Amino acid sequence: MKPPIIIINFKAYENSFGNSALELSKKIEKLSKEYSVEIILSVPATMIYRISNEVDLPIYAQHVDAVPLGAHTGAVLPEMIKDAGAKGTLINHSEKRLRADEIDDIIKRLKALNLESILCVDRYELVYPFSLLRPNAILIEPPELIGTGISVSKAKPEVITRAVDEIRKTNGVYLIAGAGITSGEDVYKAIKLGAQGIGVASAVMKAKEPEKVVEDFIINALKAMS
Amino acid sequence: MKPPIIIINFKAYENSFGNSALELSKKIEKLSKEYSVEIILSVPATMIYRISNEVDLPIYAQHVDAVPLGAHTGAVLPEMIKDAGAKGTLINHSEKRLRADEIDDIIKRLKALNLESILCVDRYELVYPFSLLRPNAILIEPPELIGTGISVSKAKPEVITRAVDEIRKTNGVYLIAGAGITSGEDVYKAIKLGAQGIGVASAVMKAKEPEKVVEDFIINALKAMS
Amino acid sequence: MKPPIIIINFKAYENSFGNSALELSKKIEKLSKEYSVEIILSVPATMIYRISNEVDLPIYAQHVDAVPLGAHTGAVLPEMIKDAGAKGTLINHSEKRLRADEIDDIIKRLKALNLESILCVDRYELVYPFSLLRPNAILIEPPELIGTGISVSKAKPEVITRAVDEIRKTNGVYLIAGAGITSGEDVYKAIKLGAQGIGVASAVMKAKEPEKVVEDFIINALKAMS
Amino acid sequence: MKPPIIIINFKAYENSFGNSALELSKKIEKLSKEYSVEIILSVPATMIYRISNEVDLPIYAQHVDAVPLGAHTGAVLPEMIKDAGAKGTLINHSEKRLRADEIDDIIKRLKALNLESILCVDRYELVYPFSLLRPNAILIEPPELIGTGISVSKAKPEVITRAVDEIRKTNGVYLIAGAGITSGEDVYKAIKLGAQGIGVASAVMKAKEPEKVVEDFIINALKAMS
Numbered sequence: 001m002k003p004p005i006i007i008i009n010f011k012a013y014e015n016s017f018g019n020s021a022l023e024l025s026k027k028i029e030k031l032s033k034e035y036s037v038e039i040i041l042s043v044p045a046t047m048i049y050r051i052s053n054e055v056d057l058p059i060y061a062q063h064v065d066a067v068p069l070g071a072h073t074g075a076v077l078p079e080m081i082k083d084a085g086a087k088g089t090l091i092n093h094s095e096k097r098l099r100a101d102e103i104d105d106i107i108k109r110l111k112a113l114n115l116e117s118i119l120c121v122d123r124y125e126l127v128y129p130f131s132l133l134r135p136n137a138i139l140i141e142p143p144e145l146i147g148t149g150i151s152v153s154k155a156k157p158e159v160i161t162r163a164v165d166e167i168r169k170t171n172g173v174y175l176i177a178g179a180g181i182t183s184g185e186d187v188y189k190a191i192k193l194g195a196q197g198i199g200v201a202s203a204v205m206k207a208k209e210p211e212k213v214v215e216d217f218i219i220n221a222l223k224a225m226s
Numbered sequence: 227m228k229p230p231i232i233i234i235n236f237k238a239y240e241n242s243f244g245n246s247a248l249e250l251s252k253k254i255e256k257l258s259k260e261y262s263v264e265i266i267l268s269v270p271a272t273m274i275y276r277i278s279n280e281v282d283l284p285i286y287a288q289h290v291d292a293v294p295l296g297a298h299t300g301a302v303l304p305e306m307i308k309d310a311g312a313k314g315t316l317i318n319h320s321e322k323r324l325r326a327d328e329i330d331d332i333i334k335r336l337k338a339l340n341l342e343s344i345l346c347v348d349r350y351e352l353v354y355p356f357s358l359l360r361p362n363a364i365l366i367e368p369p370e371l372i373g374t375g376i377s378v379s380k381a382k383p384e385v386i387t388r389a390v391d392e393i394r395k396t397n398g399v400y401l402i403a404g405a406g407i408t409s410g411e412d413v414y415k416a417i418k419l420g421a422q423g424i425g426v427a428s429a430v431m432k433a434k435e436p437e438k439v440v441e442d443f444i445i446n447a448l449k450a451m452s
Numbered sequence: 453m454k455p456p457i458i459i460i461n462f463k464a465y466e467n468s469f470g471n472s473a474l475e476l477s478k479k480i481e482k483l484s485k486e487y488s489v490e491i492i493l494s495v496p497a498t499m500i501y502r503i504s505n506e507v508d509l510p511i512y513a514q515h516v517d518a519v520p521l522g523a524h525t526g527a528v529l530p531e532m533i534k535d536a537g538a539k540g541t542l543i544n545h546s547e548k549r550l551r552a553d554e555i556d557d558i559i560k561r562l563k564a565l566n567l568e569s570i571l572c573v574d575r576y577e578l579v580y581p582f583s584l585l586r587p588n589a590i591l592i593e594p595p596e597l598i599g600t601g602i603s604v605s606k607a608k609p610e611v612i613t614r615a616v617d618e619i620r621k622t623n624g625v626y627l628i629a630g631a632g633i634t635s636g637e638d639v640y641k642a643i644k645l646g647a648q649g650i651g652v653a654s655a656v657m658k659a660k661e662p663e664k665v666v667e668d669f670i671i672n673a674l675k676a677m678s
Numbered sequence: 679m680k681p682p683i684i685i686i687n688f689k690a691y692e693n694s695f696g697n698s699a700l701e702l703s704k705k706i707e708k709l710s711k712e713y714s715v716e717i718i719l720s721v722p723a724t725m726i727y728r729i730s731n732e733v734d735l736p737i738y739a740q741h742v743d744a745v746p747l748g749a750h751t752g753a754v755l756p757e758m759i760k761d762a763g764a765k766g767t768l769i770n771h772s773e774k775r776l777r778a779d780e781i782d783d784i785i786k787r788l789k790a791l792n793l794e795s796i797l798c799v800d801r802y803e804l805v806y807p808f809s810l811l812r813p814n815a816i817l818i819e820p821p822e823l824i825g826t827g828i829s830v831s832k833a834k835p836e837v838i839t840r841a842v843d844e845i846r847k848t849n850g851v852y853l854i855a856g857a858g859i860t861s862g863e864d865v866y867k868a869i870k871l872g873a874q875g876i877g878v879a880s881a882v883m884k885a886k887e888p889e890k891v892v893e894d895f896i897i898n899a900l901k902a903m904s
Contacts (some may be wrong), residue, residue, distance in 0.1 A: 045300075046306045076270065077754075125810075464745070522689070
């Protein structure tokens with residue numbers, strides 16, 4: 001993982017799986033190479049194997065369960081996503097929250113497996129406490145803005161600046177901003193406010209031409225970093 | 227789905243995913259062809275695509291979530307498992323229980339997608355009520371026996387006979403028995419008691435030679451049906 | 453419990469507890485005596501003892517947990533609500549759903565304690581299956597109408613009529629209609645459509661003069677029954 | 679709250695509610711006065727009003743839900759327990775875990791209501807992160823020892839010493855040790871290891887003469903503090 005970090009959460013839309021997801025991933029792969037910017041794709045559990053086999057980008061799971069290997073019907077576990085080709089996973093997304101003890105268990109287990117973790121939080125007050133559990137990055141997303149198209153960069157810039165202040169109390173954990181990020185300008189602002197990257201979902205997944213949106217994000221991320 | 231129904235729940239053991247899961251699946255495929263008995267494999271979400279692509283057996287998911295397509299990070303949905311090659315799914319396993327409204331939603335959605343459903347219950351009292359939601363089969367498993375090696379056939383035969391009485395109040399829903407099924411004799415008894423098949427997990431997944439266990443199950447299932 | 457059944461769910465509003473809840477309960481008690489109509493009050497766990505000690509109405513809990521007596525910190529159990537003076541409880545409200553096996557456990561346990569149960573469902577398809585678990589009554593509430601002021605009687609009368617058809621397949625279980633019930637007319641219609649009573653929350657709890665709303669409900673319930 | 683802190687979690691045993699709970703509380707009140715030691719009783723939601731009205735000890739809830747006042751059937755909320763006479767509450771007990779965002783919400787809300795909070799954690803790694811959310815105390819309990827009679831003081835003293843090291847990074851948050859505390863010696867050791875108090879449940883609730891157990895705990899707590 002290296003800044004600017006761009007993570008695209010495929011979620012569970014109609015085009016989040018199957019051939020359309022694969023095609024979208026390939027288009028993003030092309031942009032990633034063209035601009036030499038790493039782009040993380042967080043895809044449904046059923047798609048990790050397929051996409052990571054055909055696309056040269058870091059593929060993440062969207063969630064892993066905290067239970068150990070064993071009699072756990074329906075569990076998606078760190079060992080399984082690694083085997084399927086994932087390089088890491090989102091943890092504690094607002095649509096799939098975990099308890100703090102589960103988060104600690106999962107991060108330790110991911111580290112032992114050499115998998116990366118992006119830990120989601122909904123408020124700056126949790127940034128420093130959760131950074132102490134040593135994920136690779138923390139993604140802050142005010143849940144009330146997720147999916148709205150009203151970006152955290154514009155509507156709640158203080159969430160980013162306070163989160164940046166908090167993350168600076170520790171070392172080696174990136175701070176990523178998300179929620180409502182829609183335009184290149186949102187991306188530019190988030191990074192200028194101190195974030196080392198951005199997280200996005202609907203703005204890409206629901207776009208008519210997602211590759212144009214991603215390209216605009218890349219260009220603005222690079223501009224903000226330079 | 228046609229009797230004798232043998233469903234093997236891979237759960238989340240070390241050999242439930244990756245190459246070992248694939249090899250096990252291929253051995254079972256061979257037995258299935260040799261004896262002309264359909265064997266259902268219920269595999270982790272990350273493995274559905276791989277196994278259904280390489281093995282000619284009905285592959286099931288172990289669980290699906292009840293949320294619709296959309297912004298649902300981490301969800302495993304009926305549409306996703308179908309796209310990955312699944313022919314159906316377990317629902318409401320004791321290790322992944324759902325609410326009744328969710329079960330009703332999921333069964334309707336599976337039917338619309340032409341996917342099969344095996345609905346798990348823990349007691350005979352729920353067999354007839356849940357049969358009214360029209361799954362393809364109901365798998366009854368007293369949770370206190372799951373994974374113990376003490377079979378429902380021997381320890382609680384009345385659970386099977388009462389469940390059989392209940393399922394007969396309706397038409398077109400199979401009754402499968404599970405929990406602690408370990409030997410061919412357990413399989414034979416379960417079917418003689420009126421079940422149309424059996425569900426098994428640890429007895430196969432933790433066996434040194436799983437294919438021998440499966441073969442023994444098949445032979446006894448056929449003997450009991452004849 | 454006898455028709456017309458009027459159950460008022462206090463939920464967790466500012467006036468659902470403390471002295472204001474007690475005063476409201478006393479006003480409703482007066483109306484209940486005046487019209488000789490039983491009115492059930494479903495109150496927060498912390499208020500069961502106080503209200504049942506001071507008010508001569510059947511007091512219900514809003515929820516009970518399915519765990520047995522023992523090491524279960526924070527659990528509200530059937531034995532506790534009985535000890536506090538409750539006569540019964542709501543089960544499976546859309547704001548506190550349970551699994552079917554938990555519902556079956558709870559109903560059996562309530563019966564053993566001589567407590568009543570009103571089991572909530574969100575769709576007519578669950579009315580007959582859940583009636584087989586033998587609660588005293590089933591309260592059908594389409595969740596999308598709860599708290600809206602748009603009544604099930606007017607907006608979705610077919611939900612009531614279909615639920616009535618379903619409940620008639622069994623004996624000795626009442627059918628109560630709820631969701632969005634706001635006016636006496638809503639009450640009248642619900643009962644005319646075949647319900648044996650109504651469930652209400654916000655229309656009473658958020659009213660300026662709740663006792664007038666309740667009186668209007670009583671008058672219309674009696675008119676519809678006669 | 680002042681050291682030595684002794685908190686007795688009544689949980690949900692047969693004697694955790696009703697007259698037996700009230701009598702037990704009165705016996706403990708007597709000991710508290712005799713030795714001038716504050717003893718916190720954490721009681722079922724249905725008992726808060728009764729016990730706090732009749733017993734002059736700080737009464738705590740065992741859990742509160744994180745939802746705001748409003749349409750939340752079955753919720754036990756900070757405002758309700760305060761109204762019923764509680765002085766504070768346990769949060770995040772291993773038998774009733776919460777998410778970190780919920781914990782942060784609840785602590786802020788308790789503070790606004792002038793209620794105290796004892797936040798439970800299962801590992802020393804969470805002590806400092808959670809101390810940043812500013813509860814009044816953190817109660818560390820290795821869940822594998824809860825209810826076993828094998829005390830954390832003896833079996834895992836390093837859990838206490840490491841937790842004490844962690845709590846010292848912050849100011850104004852007490853550290854309480856629990857799990858398996860059975861004898862006065864366990865209490866003595868826990869406090870000597872640096873804890874400012876102890877949490878106990880089954881050793882008192884399941885004792886034939888609970889008041890003798892409590893007295894022994896008090897004597898040893900005082901001895902360790904002196």
